[in-house]
Amino acid sequence: MGKATQDLKNEHEAILFVLQILDKMLESSSSNVESALRYYGEVVYFLKIFADKCHHGKEENYLFKALVEKGITNEGGPVGVMLREHALGRNYISQMSRSQDEKNIEGFNNAAVLYRDLLRQHIDKENNVLFIMADKLINEQEQNILFQQFEQHEENVIGHGIHDKLHAMIDTWAEDFGVE
Numbered sequence: 001m002g003k004a005t006q007d008l009k010n011e012h013e014a015i016l017f018v019l020q021i022l023d024k025m026l027e028s029s030s031s032n033v034e035s036a037l038r039y040y041g042e043v044v045y046f047l048k049i050f051a052d053k054c055h056h057g058k059e060e061n062y063l064f065k066a067l068v069e070k071g072i073t074n075e076g077g078p079v080g081v082m083l084r085e086h087a088l089g090r091n092y093i094s095q096m097s098r099s100q101d102e103k104n105i106e107g108f109n110n111a112a113v114l115y116r117d118l119l120r121q122h123i124d125k126e127n128n129v130l131f132i133m134a135d136k137l138i139n140e141q142e143q144n145i146l147f148q149q150f151e152q153h154e155e156n157v158i159g160h161g162i163h164d165k166l167h168a169m170i171d172t173w174a175e176d177f178g179v180e
């Protein structure tokens, strides 16, 4: 696997791990509304910064553009499908964020289930279809350049301080909800 696609695959693992924790949060949300809302606020923060800005940003600004240059279709093709799913995911995150502000547990849970299901199948398609295509079309040298652009992008949108904060947040949730 190329360096760039491997980096995105590693981020998929982190996102899937958070979705596993989110499942537990959803299950226990009715028993303690105050604490559920606090966790939900943190989850929305993680999804906005890490899953959307950082990860989807790397895909949209660099990998997908490279694929289109190699002849993969955008409109009506695999890249277009991925972009539409990112946009849909953004809508769900907004709904989650709004519901969290309004202390609307049910609204949050409904949007979170839609987001979780969307992202799981989206990640599956990228790992098993799109990244396989990318590894065939983009050579090692080009993958290394993409990876450098990813590193720069990550530094711009996250930086070290927030990176550590996000990791610490995930560790705390994993412990609180018994997810390994």
Ligand SMILES: [Fe+2]
Pocket (backbone or CB within 6 Å): 056, 059, 082, 086, 122, 126
């Ligand atoms: Fe994606």
Ligand SMILES: [Fe+2]
Pocket (backbone or CB within 6 Å): 008, 012, 055, 059, 123, 126
């Ligand atoms: Fe992805």
